[in-house]
Amino acid sequence: MTRCMRNVLTQTARFVLLILMAQGAWADHDNDTNTEYPSDTAEFDYAQVLDAQPVMEVVRVPDNNQVCEDRTVTRRVPERRSNGPAIFGSILGGVIGSQFGGGHGRTAATIAGAAIGGAIAKDAQRHHYPTRYYDTVVKQCHTETNWQYEERVAGWDVSWSYRGNTYQSRMDEHPGERIKVRVSVDPIIQ
Numbered sequence: 001m002t003r004c005m006r007n008v009l010t011q012t013a014r015f016v017l018l019i020l021m022a023q024g025a026w027a028d029h030d031n032d033t034n035t036e037y038p039s040d041t042a043e044f045d046y047a048q049v050l051d052a053q054p055v056m057e058v059v060r061v062p063d064n065n066q067v068c069e070d071r072t073v074t075r076r077v078p079e080r081r082s083n084g085p086a087i088f089g090s091i092l093g094g095v096i097g098s099q100f101g102g103g104h105g106r107t108a109a110t111i112a113g114a115a116i117g118g119a120i121a122k123d124a125q126r127h128h129y130p131t132r133y134y135d136t137v138v139k140q141c142h143t144e145t146n147w148q149y150e151e152r153v154a155g156w157d158v159s160w161s162y163r164g165n166t167y168q169s170r171m172d173e174h175p176g177e178r179i180k181v182r183v184s185v186d187p188i189i190q
Helices: 003-030 084-098 105-128
Strands: 042-074 133-162 165-171 179-184
Touching: 042 165, 084 105, 084 179
Parallel strands: none
Antiparallel strands: 042 133, 042 179, 133 165
């Protein structure tokens, strides 16, 4: 038998022995009658409700209202002007300007004539078709929030009786005529 196999067998034997020892210790624990942990001996019963008073709270609640108004708005009439007269005025002004001067002066006169002709035609068109405006009524709406305060039941202060003793509790809902109680009896270990 090789040394490696002996190590594996030794480790396996130790592991089995450890498991057997743990099972014995656990078995002894189950037979222990002096356990420190109390058993759950709770039972359920019903107690008589003596009184239930609502606990009120004031809450802030939004009240949203949509408010609409008719407003007069001034708008501009879309222009129906054409670029044709300005282009024609620029061409005509360029032709007239080219009749003056010579060389570079003629070129400058042509450019100046085209600019002046285009501007004159544009002004004439603006004068003939002025910008117009009109008024129209538009409905504009927005939300206004008014806050209301309401009183709501937040819980119930309940007085109840069980085996001759009276108790007080706060509950989320009205309990009715009786409530379910948990009764537990635990020994006092001295």
